[in-house]
Amino acid sequence: MILTAAPSTSLAEIHAVLAEKNQRLGFDPADWSRLLGSNGVATLAGVAPALTALRRIAAGSTTQADFDAVGNDWDVESRLQQVLHAHRLGHLSADTPAHTLSGGESMRVALAAAWLSEADFLILDEPTNHLDGASRQAMTDQLRQWPRGLLVISHDRELLATMTRIVELSSLGLRSYGGNYAAYADAKAVEQASAQQTLAHQRHERRRDTQAMHEAEERQARRAARGGQQGKDANQAK
Template identity: 40%
Template sequence: MSYSVVIDHVSFGWPDGTQVLDDLDAAFPAGRTGLIGVNGSGKSTLLKIVAGELAAASGTVSVAGRVGYLPQNLPLRADLTVSDLLGISSTRAALHAIESGDVREEHFTNVGDDWDVEERALAQLSALGLDGIGLDRAVATLSGGEAVMAGLTAQFLNRPDVLLLDEPTNNLDLPARRRLYAAVEAWQGVLLVVSHDRALLDLVDQIAELREGTVRLYGGTLSDYERVLAAEQEAAERMVRAAEADVRRQHRELMDARTKLDRRVRYGAKMYATKREPKIIMQARKREAQVSAGKHRIMHTEKLEEARERLTGAEQAVRDDAEIRISLPETEVHAGRMVLSFDLTGPAGTDRLEVRGPERIALLGPNGSGKTTLLKAIVAAGVEVPVGYLPQRLDLLDESLSVVGNVRAHAPSASENQVRARLARFLFRGARAEQPVGTLSGGERFRATLAALLSAEPPPQLLLLDEPTNNLDLSSVRQLSQALAAYRGALIVASHDLPFLEGLGITRWLRLDPDSGLTEP
């Protein structure tokens, strides 16, 4: 098998000493590969190293051809245009100069063979659902989903040999996701994609799992991987049960052997005391019994230790993916209580959004329809109950403070022990709770932000979540669902992730459309 990306003994750590990758070896073959792993395992860091965005502390990376890279968070600076994001501004400027009569050689050099660059760019934008976006439009005015598709357009225009995508379905509505799936299926080069999107991961040729510092390849899609993993875990659990039974058996045999040997020693002592045989024979038998007892004890002890070692090995083969376990009775909202009454004015007129009791509302709508704007407006307007808002970019926390420090800022009356106990339920234990927020992975940052929001004083009885599954691995999405299952307040979730929404026990579905306003689909 030929490999397109080879990672050889690569190590990387952050300046604060946090080690992300340690002597990692991996090789990714041609075709489409889905890179999965728990948040914090180093997936995004590995992509950045392959793309040349980060330099490894040691080791080498070999890539067969030119690399294209689409990061999780594209730069949305106010001074950037779509043309800048696509990387064609200098070529367009030279082309326009030539068209206006400026025939200097440097302009022809800049254009090269790209005389149709604008037509190709607009055609590619249109193919990805962005036919209404001009090349001179400011990137900062794009929605999150539009920015992702524009970034993907840039990669397709560049035609790299190896394309790296980091959570490309973040912020994409369902039509945009389908266009992305079609583009991935049609991609002829090498693709390495980090994603939690099940539909996307069911389009790849192989799954690469980064776990505990090693990469393991599984042939097939995510569904194939899960079937293999389930069979492996079932076999591992059987091995644990067999090893536990072996430990119990070896322990019983050791106890039985000790009992028998103790009896023999007592019998020898009794015979010696009664002097039924010559003294020299009695002493020889006593020594033989002691030697025999020692040998048997050592033999059975060694067997017991070997059985325990087999049990330890079997237990290590069983995955222990930690789960968030929290209880939030103080967030409870009684049925029928008015939580929110908000007037939304748009082209279609004024819509009133009312939320009563512990409703769970899913807010749907195409990219650019105003879902994020609506959530921010609700926060700014003020509501009848304490409100918590989780934005897409997770920028609520102070990056210079530790996780503990951030949660304490939201819960000033809580003691440090109380804060640490809460954080442990969000899987931040010991030194992990002391990490600066700026060094956390996307999923870790999400858990820290959620811990701060739900620990706030007073606790939120209305929770607004904007695309909460962005940047989360499959395990973290499950953990988020567990946390929200314990939440007893009202909930409004803007998301395109239908499987996630369906698992939340949504009580009402709303759709926001620029033309028709807020409706129930």
């Protein structure tokens, strides 16, 4: 699903609605800048607390807080590495510093984290902005693999071409179009042609009505003039 444009308030509202429905979200818009400024891949992927606690336990910690932090994620590090490898990021590890990553790698690691979280929805706002061609293609390939709900706000037509539904947000509200951007563009062209035809017809009808009104006024004026002249002639005859 795609929104071709949406202000940040709309994105926040969408996020709030999904949260109210107890949908697990793979991306919180408010956290994006924080994630990009994180210390390492583990933090960017959202597994740093569990991984840190797991390593403390491996070193001998028996603190209940560490066991609570791990929960059932005893294989979190291996699962992270598997996900990174599956998304062509296998050259990274949990300890890779975030500042060594390119912008595209940072965003792709955050996306890969959604697979770890098993989120119900993935929400992205202009995800391909400031990415080079290779990074954009890698992200597009990554999104194609996402198996659940996906909501993307984007003006990237190449990205929109890979989607299966376009939702247009305008001052008139939301309009949903099945198909990718090409199908959306075709549908909009048909709508615009129809609107122009309707407008032309309305203008033609308005001109015709205006002309008919003027002709009626002229006929009435001529009749009134003839009536006045006939009255004068009758008075003169007397």
